[in-house]
Amino acid sequence: xxxxxxxxxxxxxxxxxxxxxxxxxxxxxxxxxxxxxxxxxxxxxxxxxxxxxxxxxxxxxxxxxxxxxxxxxxxxxxxxxxxxxxxxxxxxxxxxxxxxxxxxxxxxxxxxxxxxxxxxxxxxxxxxxxxxxxxxxxxxxxxxxxxxxxxxxxxxxxxxxxxxxxxxxxxxxxxxxxxxxxxxxxxxxxxxxxxxxxxxxxxxxxxxxxxxxxxxxxxxxxxxxxxxxxxxxxxxxxxxxxxxxxxxxxxxxxxxxxxxxxxxxxxxxxxxxxxxxxxxxxxxxxxxxxxxxxxxxxxxxxxxxxxxxxxxxxxxxxxxxxxxxxxxxxxxx
Amino acid sequence: xxxxxxxxxxxxxxxxxxxxxxxxxxxxxxxxxxxxxxxxxxxxxxxxxxxxxxxxxxxxxxxxxxxxxxxxxxxxxxxxxxxxxxxxxxxxxxxxxxxxxxxxxxxxxxxxxxxxxxxxxxxxxxxxxxxxxxxxxxxxxxxxxxxxxxxxxxxxxxxxxxxxxxxxxxxxxxxxxxxxxxxxxxxxxxxxxxxxxxxxxxxxxxxxxxxxxxxxxxxxxxxxxxxxxxxxxxxxxxxxxxxxxxxxxxxxxxxxxxxxxxxxxxxxxxxxxxxxxxxxxxxxxxxxxxxxxxxxxxxxxxxxxxxxxxxxxxxxxxxxxxxxxxxxxxxxxxxxxxxxxxxxxxxxxxxxxxxxxxxxxxxxxxxxxxxxxxxxxxxxxxxxxxxxxxxxxxxxxxxxxxxxxxxxxxxxxxxxxxxxxxxxxxxxxxxxxxxxxxxxxxxxxxxxxxxx
Numbered sequence: 001x002x003x004x005x006x007x008x009x010x011x012x013x014x015x016x017x018x019x020x021x022x023x024x025x026x027x028x029x030x031x032x033x034x035x036x037x038x039x040x041x042x043x044x045x046x047x048x049x050x051x052x053x054x055x056x057x058x059x060x061x062x063x064x065x066x067x068x069x070x071x072x073x074x075x076x077x078x079x080x081x082x083x084x085x086x087x088x089x090x091x092x093x094x095x096x097x098x099x100x101x102x103x104x105x106x107x108x109x110x111x112x113x114x115x116x117x118x119x120x121x122x123x124x125x126x127x128x129x130x131x132x133x134x135x136x137x138x139x140x141x142x143x144x145x146x147x148x149x150x151x152x153x154x155x156x157x158x159x160x161x162x163x164x165x166x167x168x169x170x171x172x173x174x175x176x177x178x179x180x181x182x183x184x185x186x187x188x189x190x191x192x193x194x195x196x197x198x199x200x201x202x203x204x205x206x207x208x209x210x211x212x213x214x215x216x217x218x219x220x221x222x223x224x225x226x227x228x229x230x231x232x233x234x235x236x237x238x239x240x241x242x243x244x245x246x247x248x249x250x251x252x253x254x255x256x257x258x259x260x261x262x263x264x265x266x267x268x269x270x271x272x273x274x275x276x277x278x279x280x281x282x283x284x285x286x287x288x289x290x291x292x293x294x295x296x297x298x299x300x301x302x303x304x305x306x307x308x309x310x311x312x313x314x315x316x317x318x319x320x321x322x323x324x325x326x327x328x329x330x331x332x333x
Numbered sequence: 334x335x336x337x338x339x340x341x342x343x344x345x346x347x348x349x350x351x352x353x354x355x356x357x358x359x360x361x362x363x364x365x366x367x368x369x370x371x372x373x374x375x376x377x378x379x380x381x382x383x384x385x386x387x388x389x390x391x392x393x394x395x396x397x398x399x400x401x402x403x404x405x406x407x408x409x410x411x412x413x414x415x416x417x418x419x420x421x422x423x424x425x426x427x428x429x430x431x432x433x434x435x436x437x438x439x440x441x442x443x444x445x446x447x448x449x450x451x452x453x454x455x456x457x458x459x460x461x462x463x464x465x466x467x468x469x470x471x472x473x474x475x476x477x478x479x480x481x482x483x484x485x486x487x488x489x490x491x492x493x494x495x496x497x498x499x500x501x502x503x504x505x506x507x508x509x510x511x512x513x514x515x516x517x518x519x520x521x522x523x524x525x526x527x528x529x530x531x532x533x534x535x536x537x538x539x540x541x542x543x544x545x546x547x548x549x550x551x552x553x554x555x556x557x558x559x560x561x562x563x564x565x566x567x568x569x570x571x572x573x574x575x576x577x578x579x580x581x582x583x584x585x586x587x588x589x590x591x592x593x594x595x596x597x598x599x600x601x602x603x604x605x606x607x608x609x610x611x612x613x614x615x616x617x618x619x620x621x622x623x624x625x626x627x628x629x630x631x632x633x634x635x636x637x638x639x640x641x642x643x644x645x646x647x648x649x650x651x652x653x654x655x656x657x658x659x660x661x662x663x664x665x666x667x668x669x670x671x672x673x674x675x676x677x678x679x680x681x682x683x684x685x686x687x688x689x690x691x692x693x694x695x696x697x698x699x700x701x702x703x704x705x706x707x708x709x710x711x712x713x714x715x716x717x718x719x720x721x722x723x724x725x726x727x728x729x730x731x732x733x734x735x736x737x738x739x740x741x742x743x744x745x746x747x748x749x750x751x752x753x754x755x756x757x758x759x760x761x762x763x764x765x766x767x768x769x770x771x772x773x774x775x776x777x778x779x780x781x782x783x784x785x
Contacts, residue, residue, distance in 0.1 A: 003585075003586070254610075259393065263578045
């Protein structure tokens with residue numbers, strides 16, 4: 001029972017990340033018709049907002065370590081700690097949550113700049129052109145990040161208060177041995193909150209209704225005198241914010257490096273295809289579904305019967321879904 | 334007349350066919366075979382000799398590759414008589430005089446392995462065939478090392494391996510033209526096991542997570558062998574894909590497995606991710622079988638360990654070399670490297686620097702660049718003053734045997750470089766294994782050196 005519950009949590013947590021990235025991908029595809037291979041890079045940029053905030057908060061007074069004479073080794077004390085003592089230490093400890101508030105405007109600006117500066121010139125071009133230019137853009141962004149932050153992962157820990165594991169078993173009366181990392185639970189809650197917010201925004205605001213109408217029939221909406229292009233540009237920015245926040249919050253789970261966007265991108269595309277291209281609900285449902293399936297497929301008991309199933313389960317499901325429902329789980333003709 | 338015609342006709346047809354086939358074979362043969370028909374591959378003719386540095390300049394190990402390249406550039410400077418001489422001042426015996434090698438100045442070309450075997454072979458091939466490299470060296474992966482070593486053997490060019498830790502490189506995949514200074518998984522296991530016993534006892538149940546490629550298998554096998562000999566038992570050994578970034582689904586089964594030690598046979602980013610996530614899952618806070626749960630990382634890299642942050646504190650592992658060593662050779666190298674670049678060298682930088690110097694010295698001792706003579710000069714060569722105590726390049730498998738460092742993640746580091754604490758310097762005698770080991774991974778054939 002414990003093992004099953006923990007794999008469900010794992011799957012939901014993993015699925016949360018897939019769903020957040022896939023949601024942004026689907027938003028962009030559904031509104032602008034662009035297959036955005038640079039979306040993973042936005043996830044990575046969000047993570048590096050966290051790194052940057054942490055770097056800024058830990059700007060330090062350096063005192064040369066005199067015991068080492070042949071290279072510059074320093075003993076470093078962050079200015080925040082020098083100025084504000086324990087309060088400064090606490091602010092540094094909360095670098096990741098603070099990053100969320102920085103990531104929202106930063107990612108929105110990056111998204112808008114990307115759409116206005118490059119993507120819009122490719123709306124009327126073929127899929128191959130769109131894929132090539134967005135993939136190229138992703139590589140450029142990766143290399144810029146690598147040049148500035150190096151190739152190695154950078155530790156970006158969660159606040160000390162949520163660094164350990166939550167006694168999930170005790171909560172459910174299943175014993176004290178069943179624990180799950182606090183930050184992963186927070187990430188799951190965060191993913192559900194963001195997804196709900198995006199859905200609420202699209203369903204319960206005038207802006208959202210116009211966007212949904214535009215996704216359904218762009219021409220008619222345009223004929224009504226609504227500047228649908230401008231709204232779609234904002235949607236691109238919104239998708240960038242969702243991907244960026246997913247990355248920012250993921251940093252305590254996975255020390256970020258320049259390549260982390262690509263690691264998630266391929267799986268997220270599979271999620272979008274399984275969910276149904278352009279279906280927001282499909283992307284979210286498929287994200288969680290595939291996350292849970294992948295998690296269960298990794299259990300030793302499953303792998304002893306079906307070796308290496310964890311490596312192919314997602315693609316296997318994708319093949320089956322596409323054979324049975326070519327438009328995906330929730331795609332429409 | 335008819336006989337004449339018949340004879341003439343028969344000879345002409347066969348002769349024509351033979352000549353055509355011979356001509357076609359000669360025309361299709363790579364030029365470097367023809368060019369070197371009477372010498373050896375890339376025999377240096379002018380006043381310079383070219384070394385080929387094949388390191389990961391892009392991809393996940395780019396930072397390690399950059400450090401390797403820095404070390405090689407420093408080695409070339411020292412060989413050519415520039416800078417402070419570094420380990421040339423401490424290396425014993427030494428034939429190099431600081432005026433190049435055999436009267437020729439060393440120059441170099443570089444290639445990018447990308448930590449992918451096909452790319453690494455392509456760049457090594459390019460350096461040999463186009464740039465005229467006399468020797469290839471470098472790399473940060475056992476898969477790449479085995480692939481490039483095999484290519485160099487085919488091409489008749491010596492390969493001085495960089496960071497490669499799987500037994501295979503000097504075991505089943507050993508080659509006459511390949512040499513490894515870095516230690517290997519067998520030596521890691523032999524060095525670590527006694528320390529693990531003294532720290533954690535001999536009644537332990539281990540759970541292995543292993544990167545699913547030749548190095549991971551090699552490391553898992555070695556640790557299992559040496560810990561089981563102490564009395565430990567292995568609960569499970571689970572293979573993880575090299576590209577995995579989220580290890581949660583592999584870590585959670587550990588929680589209820591009954592195991593009280595997790596061995597992470599992971600390197601680089603895999604190690605950073607799996608260790609960070611294992612600590613997040615509270616493994617280090619657990620008590621199992623009445624004992625504190627422990628995590629072991631058999632191969633530590635300081636460059637990579639930095640990515641794991643506080644998670645490495647108190648974690649045991651092994652390493653080939655650490656900049657904090659106090660012997661004359663290490664001090665000379667750290668001083669030279671630190672003065673040049675402003676930070677201490679990594680173990681990857683150290684092994685690459687040493688390999689470049691050892692190759693150059695072997696050429697100087699042999700008085701030629703002919704690979705067969707250089708190989709003979711390296712085989713069985715004993716040296717000291719290069720940071721690992723007395724070392725021998727064993728002739729039978731081209732593996733260097735030397736002391737191995739057992740290290741622990743430092744609880745309180747004084748600087749961003751001060752991450753590992755040397756717990757034990759395990760003497761060579763305790764990590765050396767016989768050439769007669771019958772395990773399939775240890776049995777190989779060097780092949781022969783080809784004199785034309």
